[in-house]
Amino acid sequence: MNLTPNNIDEIYGQNSAFRARLVELLKTVSPEEETHDQPGGWTIAHVAEHVAIVEHGMSRLCSRLLRAAREDGVEYSGGPLVSESFREQLAASAGRKVEAPDQVKPTGEVSVAESIERLAASEAAFEELREEMARYDLSNHHFPHPYFGPLTASDWLAMAGLHAFRHTAQIERMLADIRK
Numbered sequence: 001m002n003l004t005p006n007n008i009d010e011i012y013g014q015n016s017a018f019r020a021r022l023v024e025l026l027k028t029v030s031p032e033e034e035t036h037d038q039p040g041g042w043t044i045a046h047v048a049e050h051v052a053i054v055e056h057g058m059s060r061l062c063s064r065l066l067r068a069a070r071e072d073g074v075e076y077s078g079g080p081l082v083s084e085s086f087r088e089q090l091a092a093s094a095g096r097k098v099e100a101p102d103q104v105k106p107t108g109e110v111s112v113a114e115s116i117e118r119l120a121a122s123e124a125a126f127e128e129l130r131e132e133m134a135r136y137d138l139s140n141h142h143f144p145h146p147y148f149g150p151l152t153a154s155d156w157l158a159m160a161g162l163h164a165f166r167h168t169a170q171i172e173r174m175l176a177d178i179r180k
């Protein structure tokens with residue numbers, strides 16, 4: 001995972017690879033596996049729905065923060081894209097299990113196939129922002145993350161990929177348990 005990207009395209013590339021890996025994994029999940037009860041209460045369908053909910057929310061946050069940066073009119077002239085505070089918080093949280101806030105908890109009414117469709121819609125929403133995310137200085141506007149504190153649009157963008165990566169590993173562990 002690259003937390004010191006040189007440009008927005010590197011974040012997008014990493015996110016695309018993480019999302020593709022997640023989607024390919026989800027496509028291998030049978031209907032029985034997606035609803036198989038797991039210790040801790042969430043099924044694979046729940047995890048997939050959660051990731052789709054979070055990605056949708058992150059795309060909206062990035063859009064809102066980008067709008068504020070666009071209104072400032074300050075173009076990006078180099079420098080860190082991912083804030084030092086985000087990198088520090090991420091390092092401090094490695095391996096820590098966290099409780100999903102209520103607004104991103106799954107309903108249990110969404111299939112894995114529907115979550116895959118929602119992930120594709122979020123990816124398209126992120127892609128619509130790509131050119132301007134690279135153009136404007138995103139460092140002056142923040143929105144608080146419940147565990148990582150105030151994040152910039154580029155932090156949220158990086159978080160989207162890292163979130164997919166984290167839950168892909170979770171689903172891999174769940175499948176290994178189910179398939180043993």
